[in-house]
Amino acid sequence: MLIKLTDRIYYMPHNEETDRPILGYIKGDNYSLMVDAGNSKQHVEIFLDEISKLGLPHPVYVILTHSHWDHTYGLSGLNAVSIACRETNDHLEKMSKWEWTDEAMKDRLINGEDIEFCDTMIKREYENRDEILVKTADIVFENGLSIYLGNISCELRKIESSHADDCVVAYIPQEKVIFIGDIICEDLHHGEPVYYRNKLKSLIENMKAIDFETALFGHLQPLTKQEVIAMLEDESNIVI
Numbered sequence: 001m002l003i004k005l006t007d008r009i010y011y012m013p014h015n016e017e018t019d020r021p022i023l024g025y026i027k028g029d030n031y032s033l034m035v036d037a038g039n040s041k042q043h044v045e046i047f048l049d050e051i052s053k054l055g056l057p058h059p060v061y062v063i064l065t066h067s068h069w070d071h072t073y074g075l076s077g078l079n080a081v082s083i084a085c086r087e088t089n090d091h092l093e094k095m096s097k098w099e100w101t102d103e104a105m106k107d108r109l110i111n112g113e114d115i116e117f118c119d120t121m122i123k124r125e126y127e128n129r130d131e132i133l134v135k136t137a138d139i140v141f142e143n144g145l146s147i148y149l150g151n152i153s154c155e156l157r158k159i160e161s162s163h164a165d166d167c168v169v170a171y172i173p174q175e176k177v178i179f180i181g182d183i184i185c186e187d188l189h190h191g192e193p194v195y196y197r198n199k200l201k202s203l204i205e206n207m208k209a210i211d212f213e214t215a216l217f218g219h220l221q222p223l224t225k226q227e228v229i230a231m232l233e234d235e236s237n238i239v240i
């Protein structure tokens with residue numbers, strides 16, 4: 001199901017069964033842009049089917065909010081120009097060399113390269129893990145990038161957060177909508193989930209400074225700006 005959020009913005013809701021995040025769609029007069037590439041070819045196919053059912057054009061661009069598998073492994077099933085920040089692309093490059101045997105996956109759990117939750121979800125999403133093909137992006141930017149889609153622009157901004165070192169938001173000023181990936185989550189990859197005090201503080205400041213009404217977080221229903229700020233200000237799992 002594809003939900004129309006504003007005149008030019010749509011999204012397909014998340015699905016917790018195999019940790020599929022929200023996928024976004026921004027319709028410009030010249031080009032359409034997809035936000036995040038999903039966790040597999042199958043995930044992307046559902047999204048593209050929904051797009052064509054509504055008679056919307058196939059996305060020309062796809063942007064990645066960060067490198068985590070659920071937001072990026074669908075890239076290989078998508079015929080679109082992919083855009084990521086430098087750090088995301090570095091992570092993809094590294095993951096593109098990963099093997100998907102039981103042994104290799106187990107080794108990554110032991111050496112901390114991956115976590116139990118992702119390991120379980122990947123096995124659930126992929127009946128045949130030989131199908132996993134991690135691709136790098138076509139266009140790589142450093143801190144930010146503005147994309148003019150035709151009577152609407154999408155601004156990509158790299159913002160510091162606890163969740164990962166490569167988090168990017170896709171802000172659409174005209175519609176006061178922002179796709180935030182998982183930026184409001186804790187760091188889930190280094191033991192117990194934690195927020196880092198300074199990173200949480202700067203994230204709250206950044207969120208306050210951006211003029212948006214609706215935020216699309218990867219794994220929940222849309223949030224208001226007040227809800228995003230309140231969620232972050234309420235967080236207590238803080239170290240250093």
Ligand SMILES: [Zn+2]
Pocket residue numbers: 066068163164182
């Ligand atoms: Zn994530």
